[in-house]
Amino acid sequence: MFAEKKKNSNEFSKLPNHIGATTKIKGDISSEEDFRIDGYFEGNLTTTSKIVLGEKGQLHGNIKCANAEILGKVTGDLVVDNLLSIKSSASIDGTVSIGKLAIEPGAVFNATCTMKGASNQSHAEKKAK
Numbered sequence: 001m002f003a004e005k006k007k008n009s010n011e012f013s014k015l016p017n018h019i020g021a022t023t024k025i026k027g028d029i030s031s032e033e034d035f036r037i038d039g040y041f042e043g044n045l046t047t048t049s050k051i052v053l054g055e056k057g058q059l060h061g062n063i064k065c066a067n068a069e070i071l072g073k074v075t076g077d078l079v080v081d082n083l084l085s086i087k088s089s090a091s092i093d094g095t096v097s098i099g100k101l102a103i104e105p106g107a108v109f110n111a112t113c114t115m116k117g118a119s120n121q122s123h124a125e126k127k128a129k
Helices: 123-128
Strands: 017-019 024-026 029-031 035-037 040-047 050-053 058-065 067-070 073-086 091-103 108-115
Touching (some): 035 040, 058 067
Parallel strands (some): 050 067, 058 073
16 A cells, blocks of 8 residues: 655765774775775775764874865875875875875965876976976
């Protein structure tokens, strides 16, 4: 008589993976989904999507992703194919390789940074040619 509604198993796959504020994880993670970290993560995190590190989140290790928004503390290497957005509450110590970079005033950015696609020639060298 009444059609029974079945939950679509894809409903949950639309939500980002989430490491909660009281959670501590050690190890490597590989995913094709978005990730949000509000707790503590130690290891390597690789995703073809976006990573958001919450304001109280801490990540000790390496990140490889398409996009990243950092509000917490990162110690390690970041490889971001597109946009790395560093908010005013963020602290980054390590090596960064990015496509584009946005840094809010107040952020701590102690990193060696390489922009993909950027030439190694200085402006003066280009002008001399």
